[in-house]
Amino acid sequence: MEIKTIPLLLIVFLMPAILIAGENFIAEVYKQDTDPPLLLYYHYNDYENNGDIKILSHYYLMPDSSEAVVEKAVLRNGTLWKYNADFYVTDESSEITLENDQLSIIYNNEGKIKSKSISFRDTLLVGPIFVEHLVSKWDQLLSGKTVRFRLPAPDMLTSAGFYLKKINNSKYEQPSTVVIKMGVSSFFLKLLIKPSYFVMDTETRRVKEIHGLSILPHQENGTWTKTTHVNIYFTYN
Numbered sequence: 001m002e003i004k005t006i007p008l009l010l011i012v013f014l015m016p017a018i019l020i021a022g023e024n025f026i027a028e029v030y031k032q033d034t035d036p037p038l039l040l041y042y043h044y045n046d047y048e049n050n051g052d053i054k055i056l057s058h059y060y061l062m063p064d065s066s067e068a069v070v071e072k073a074v075l076r077n078g079t080l081w082k083y084n085a086d087f088y089v090t091d092e093s094s095e096i097t098l099e100n101d102q103l104s105i106i107y108n109n110e111g112k113i114k115s116k117s118i119s120f121r122d123t124l125l126v127g128p129i130f131v132e133h134l135v136s137k138w139d140q141l142l143s144g145k146t147v148r149f150r151l152p153a154p155d156m157l158t159s160a161g162f163y164l165k166k167i168n169n170s171k172y173e174q175p176s177t178v179v180i181k182m183g184v185s186s187f188f189l190k191l192l193i194k195p196s197y198f199v200m201d202t203e204t205r206r207v208k209e210i211h212g213l214s215i216l217p218h219q220e221n222g223t224w225t226k227t228t229h230v231n232i233y234f235t236y237n
Helices: 127-136 138-142
Strands: 025-031 038-050 053-061 067-076 079-087 092-099 102-109 112-119 147-153 158-167 177-184 196-201 207-214 228-236
Touching: 038 228, 053 127, 067 127, 079 127, 127 138, 127 196, 138 158, 138 177
Parallel strands: none
Antiparallel strands: 025 038, 025 228, 038 053, 053 067, 067 079, 079 092, 092 102, 102 112, 147 158, 158 177, 177 196, 196 207, 207 228
16 A cells, blocks of 8 residues: 655544533544535544543544544553554554553554653643633633643654644634644644644534644545645534
């Protein structure tokens, strides 16, 4: 299988939007700069609680409703413990465990497995908990402060630094919304990864839209790309 690659595959660019556990959404994922808009995926979430364990799941379906990507975050006592992502269309998967200040990563690409454990004491975010963390920093962000965190890069068996910051006069801004920019901290990575933008409802603090780079694969001329620039639109049950 031929796969186009980039240096980092950053899990959060799956572009999730869970706000609080127990709130369900349905989203449509479109490829940017296509006319008419090209639908790539349907996206929805699920959740379950079992005592101190909470499992947040995100699903991505192809337009024909076949399952393409599934990611699950397991929280123990409210703290991220495990994370799994399965990319069925490209035969890739990753497993992350965060415990006792150790970050363990296992990456599988078409049966070729590599793994590593590293010391880790920073804030780690993954898809299903990303917007929930953003909302927990709401007052800081609206006051103009920058929120910093790290995202796993499973294919490189490491993590990378990112930041969130409110911006004004964005082309994505709408009435009763605020736009939060997510950018990479490393100067070198800024040359490779453009910012993403979260359009948030100021009353409900729900995410309405996301615009930016995603690691959701897209098939072009028989080849699956590793990244796609997308627009995602959410509705809530």
